[in-house]
Amino acid sequence: MKVKLITKVSRSFLLARWKQTLVAALGVTFSITMFIALLSFMAGLNDMLDGLILNRTPHIRLYNEILPSKIQPIDQSQQFKNHHNFVSSIKPKNIRLEIYNNAAVINALKKDARVSGVAPKIIAQVFYNVGVIDVTGIINGIDVEAENKLFLFSDYVTEGNFMDLKNIPNSIILGKGAAEKMLAQIGDNIQVTTTKGERMQLKVVGFYQSGIQDIDKVQSYASISTTQKLLGESSSYITDIQIKLNDMLLAPALSEEYAQLFDVEAIDIQKANAQFETGSSVRTLISYAVGITLLIVAGFGIYNILNMMIYEKMDSIAILKATGFSGKDVNAIFITIALTIGIFGGILGLVLGYGLSALIDQIPFNTDSLPTVKTYPINYNPQFYMIGAIFSIVTTYLAGYFPSRKASKIDPVIIIRGK
C-alpha cells in the first residue's frame, strides 16, 4: 500500500515535469549507450589483438634447447659448497633438439585432465631457394588436424585448402610474405635447402597470413611427415610439443611441473607474451574510466533536475508533510524519482548500447595484417551490461541521495507561513 502510494506521488511529480525528466533520463541513456559500445568495442579490439598472438601461442611449449649444464662439477664438491663458483668446465655438447620418447609424453599429456589439447610440431630451419639467392626461413612441421583444432590454423590459410597439406605429399603452405618474395603461385613447385645441405622440391598448396609481417616473411607450414623427410629424420622425430590448457592461468605452474616430469625445457604463455596482458588491461582501464566519467556527468544532470524539482515542489512537499507524510516518505518519493530516471534511462541505454555495438560490428574493417577480421571487432560480454545496469542505478541513487535528504528536511511551517 505504502509503496504504491509513494510510486503514485513520484509518478505524478515526474509527469508534471516530464520534459526535464526525459532530458535527465536521456543523459543516463547516452552515457550507458556509450559505456556499453565503448567497452564492447575495446574488448573486441583486445580479443582481436590478443588473439593475434595468444590464439596461436601454446599455453605451454615443451622443447629442447642447447644449454650449458646447469650443475657444474664444482657445485657438487662439499669443499666449495658455500663458495661463489664460476668455473664451468662442462660446455654444451651437441645434443639433439629432438624430444625423446615423445609418443609417451604426448600420451601422458592427453590423459591429463588439465590439458585441453596437444599438438606436436617440428621446427626446421631452411633456405628457400629463389633463383640463385637463398632466403632463410622456417618450416613448421605440423599435425594439420591438431594444429587446426588448437590454433585455428585454417583461419590463417588465406588461399588454398589447408587440408591439402595432409592429403598431398611433399606439399607446403607458404607464408604470404615468403611467397611474394619467391613469386610463387599455388600449384608451383619450390625448392628448399636444409641447414645440413639437403634439397627438396615442395608443392605450394596454399598461403598463410598471420597478420604479423615478420612472421609471414619467414614461416611456412608442412606436414610432420614431409618435414621429417626433409630433415632426413625418422618418423618419431619431434622438436616441440604444444599444449593448450583448460585454464590458461595454470600455465606457469604446469610448465614447471612438465619440465621436471619429462626432463625438457618448458615455457608458458605468460612468460612468452608478458607485454600483451599489460596492453589489454590498460585499454580496459581507459574504457572503464571514460564510461564511468560519462555516468558521473549524467549523475550530475539528475542531481540538478532533482534539486530544481524540489525547489518547485516545495508547496507539494509541505502539503504532504502537513497531511501525514513523514520525512522518510518524502525521501522515498524523491529517491524513487531518481531511480526511475536511472532505471528507464539505463534500460534504454543498454538496448541502444547493444544496437550501437551491433552497428559497429557491421562496419567493414579490412586490413592486410588481419586476414580473419572483416568488420570492427565487438565483444558482446554480458558482464558489460551487468556493470552498466548496476552503475546506472548506483549513480542515480547517489545523485538522488542529497536532494532527497534535503526534501525530507523541508519544514512545512516555513513554506506554509511563507505564502
Added chain:
Amino acid sequence: MEATILEARSISKYFHDPVTTQVLTDINFKLNKGEFASIIGKSGCGKSTLLYILSTMDTDYEGEVWIDGIGMKNKKDEELASVRNAKIGFVFQFHYLLNELSVLDNVMMPGLKLGHFSEKEIEQRAYEKLKVLGIQNEALKRPTQLSGGQKQRVAIARALINDPVIIMGDEPTGNLDKKNSEIVFNIFQELAEVYNQSLLIVTHDNEFAARTNRIIEMEDGKIIH
C-alpha cells in the same frame, strides 16, 4: 461531559531570529469533542504560530500539547506525521492542493497514507466527502480547473477523509469572497452540528467568529479571553 480532544499546557514559544522574542506566553486551554471554536486576535499576535504547534508541525516550543489523550512531547518525526495523518485535518488559507493530482486523488491521499481501508473503499469515502461538500461532480478535474471556493471545499474534504478527531484551519476563508466564505462557514457548522466534528479555526473575521460555539481571543501571544 464530552472528552477533551485537544489540550495546550503552558505553551511558550520564542523566535531567535533576528533577536530572541517571545511570541507565545503560557498558553493554556482545552477543547472538547464536538466543539466548534475560533481563535481571533490582531495580525501578528501569534495565532498561526499557536496553530502550527497544536498541529504538531512545529516542535520547537515549551509546554505540552495533548491530542486525543496522548502527549506529543518527545515524539519522533514519523510518529508526529502519523498523528497528523490519522487525527488532524488541516485547512489552510491558500487551499494547498497538489496540482499534479486530480481532485479525487488529492482527497484520497491521506486515506491511502493511513491505509485503514482498501483503495476502493477510500475512493468511495472520498466521493462521500465530496458529496457532503457538494463538489462530487468535480472529482476528476485538476485543482487548477476549480474556483477558489471549490478548491477550499476540496481541502476540507481531504481534511475529513480519515475522520480526524479535530479539524484545524488557519484563516480558511481569508482568501475567499463573501459568498464562498459563507458556504465554507456553513459546511463547518454542519460538520459540528450534524457530525459532532471538533473544529479549531483561526480567523480575523469577527463575524465568522461570532457564529462559532466558542471564541478564544489572543493578544500579544497570550489568551485574554
